[in-house]
Amino acid sequence: MxxxxxxxxxxxxxxxxxxxxxxxxxxxxxxxxxxxxxxxxxxxxxxxxxxxxxxxxxxxxxxxxxxxxxxxxxxxxxxxxxxxxxxxxxxxxxxxxxxxxxxxxxxxxxxxxxxxxxxxxxxxxxxxxxxxxxxxxxxxxxxxxxxxxxxxxxGKFNRDRWADRLEESITRAMKLTGSAISGALEGAAADLAAQAERGEVG
CATH class of the missing domain: 3.30.70.20 (Alpha-Beta Plaits)
Incomplete structure (x- = not known):
């Protein structure tokens, strides 16, 4: 050869x-x-x-x-x-x-x-x-x-594109998780307020 x-x-x-x-x-x-x-x-x-x-x-x-x-x-x-x-x-x-x-x-x-x-x-x-x-x-x-x-x-472009997709997915998940946590906290606060109005909170 x-x-x-x-x-x-x-x-x-x-x-x-x-x-x-x-x-x-x-x-x-x-x-x-x-x-x-x-x-x-x-x-x-x-x-x-x-x-x-x-x-x-x-x-x-x-x-x-x-x-x-x-x-x-x-x-x-x-x-x-x-x-x-x-x-x-x-x-x-x-x-x-x-x-x-x-x-x-x-x-x-x-x-x-x-x-x-x-x-x-x-x-x-x-x-x-x-x-x-x-x-x-x-x-x-x-x-x-x-x-x-x-x-x-x-292979840089494939790696970058895959990383971008992962980043988008993670960001979306974080936003959804953040919204869910925020909603849960707001719901808990509303329940406590309602209980307080009813005199159920000591």
Whole structure:
């Protein structure tokens, strides 16, 4: 396997694309920006390394991106065209690639495609650390739906959203509990007042 050692990889600061799927509007600007970058300045359909899929049943827009796995299934490549670089990014050596599609079939995220002209495998390489899709998404839809994050921050949007929901639930429960306690105290005070009027309180 043509890759750096696991010891070096363990010490490497790794980065990922973190997508806030619920906020994606399906504009496909990320896909177009990638296609322009990879197409030499023009929109070249089929060359984008990120794809936005529209689900037929729900109409949900799902950006499909490479997860740069710790143990990539795409390493099944029989000619060693897949490797992990010093940034922990899974990359393809197109000179070695023979277009057998084994990596395409192995990727569980559908993040590897075949180039429409060269007929070789292509995938996201994080643009060397400056992802164009992140840049264009942030400009078009601030603060952005796609973010370039450190490995330890991956999944931040899901965690934040879950925390927000818990916070809302807890706040609502506290308000309801507070209202119930307040109502009980008011009721007890009214009972005492009524008893006092009747001379039942000594």
């Amino acid at each position: 043509n890759t750096i050692s696991q010891e070096i990889l363990a010490m490497t600061q790794r980065y990922y694309l973190d997508v806030d799927y619920l906020e994606c509007c399906g504009c496909k600007l990320c896909e177009e920006a990638c296609a322009v970058l990879r197409g030499g300045g023009i929109v070249s359909p089929g060359t984008a390394r990120i794809r936005v899929e529209v689900r037929p049943t729900t109409g949900a827009d799902i950006p499909l991106v490479c997860q740069h796995c710790e143990d990539p299934p795409c390493m099944v490549c029989p000619v060693g065209a897949m490797s992990i670089n010093e940034m922990g990014v899974v990359i393809i050596d197109e000179d070695k690639c023979i277009g057998c599609r084994q990596c395409v079939q192995a990727c569980p995220f559908g993040a590897i495609q075949i180039h429409p002209v060269t007929r070789k495998a292509i995938k996201c390489d994080l643009c060397g650390g400056h992802p164009k899709c992140v840049e264009i998404c942030k400009k078009a839809h601030p603060p952005g739906v796609i973010h370039f994050v450190k490995a330890e921050d991956a």
